[in-house]
Amino acid sequence: MASRQGGPGNTESPRPGSTERRTASTTAPAGARRRTPQRTDSLPHRPDSPRAQAPGVDRPTGRTAEDPPVRDPVRYALTDHFRERLEQPGRYVSTRAVSDAIRRGQLRWNRTDGWRFALVDGGVRFVVVVGDTETNSPVVVTGWTEVADREAALETPRWDPVDIDTIAVRTALSESSSTPIPDRIRPRTVTRPFVVGDHRLETAPGEPFVRCTTCGCRFRSKDAITERGCRGGQTGR
Template structure:
């Protein structure tokens, strides 16, 4: 379900519960000429399809062609105020360690690169200060598009550390969370081992942290240790009694 209340507006700050740093500088809006044109996936109708032709055919009276209806393959609009936020995305705004905000969503929709993904559909991606903000949108062929989900990735670790928008714990958290999600069934001890996460981040029912040298993340509440996302989401957290 999607809610219209509090959708990303043009000048909003971080959303409620966002862990994005308040000291983050606002990126300047680039000139219109610097924007990349979206890459449109192949249309579901070929150029010779009768349905495609009929959408542009004038009527018998010689009037203007009927406007073609939008399809899911048409590039989504770049006006953040038109998008509602799904309940799934609202939950992410409130979870520690997500590093997504309504401001990041608005910036990505306005200025991010647009790509078509066969699994998710349309997604915007904007790199700022070494961090990639990814926003997946849906219902883009309608008058009520929605923000389905969003996440962060490390685009350039050195740049992210230099920029100071996020501290080293934030950056390690983004890196470990990305690794867990990229191959949810695969253990990633080598990716976890060099990271230091002292502020727990949430996956499933667990609040996770780790120390340098440990090949696992550990739940701060129940003490369970995990090396893959499937292991985390497949086990409930029962607090200290679960140790």
């Protein structure tokens, strides 16, 4: 569902993916009769439900898929799908990056549905996918990073070579999830595990695969990673 907490906002959260809940006072004057709030949504709670709405956000009226999305990050709610990705090591997406992309990013129609904002900062492209035609408020659907300029990224203090190789490997795995990509993995060094599916993955120079640091399984494509659960401490291929 779209989280009922606030949108990306203007500042970085102390914990990735967390936002400050906006609340209203519930204290009533003495003698006042307490009113029971009426239920406005008859659907049961479901993850990523299109009926969810962030508090204080007006319902869009008459919007179509061709209408460009709003540029105010405060109006966006965060889906559970996106919040899970904020928690994942090696994804390099933050609420601040989302806000910057919505405000200043280049706007493109997304390949599947909705719109995407893309902003290059320090040699890395931050991509944020949003939607607002099937929800009661604008929502951030998902987000990821891509290496736009490797040399420029390595010249900034924000990134180190492991960060850039992690982004490159994750991008390569996602671009064609069913295709093995040993040649694109082989040159990379990823010593800080990143998460895909149930697995925490790393790779060393010359290895044509990524390896799960927990179960030891080796993978050459994203589908192979997501279709196999992690077996804990058991060693496998």
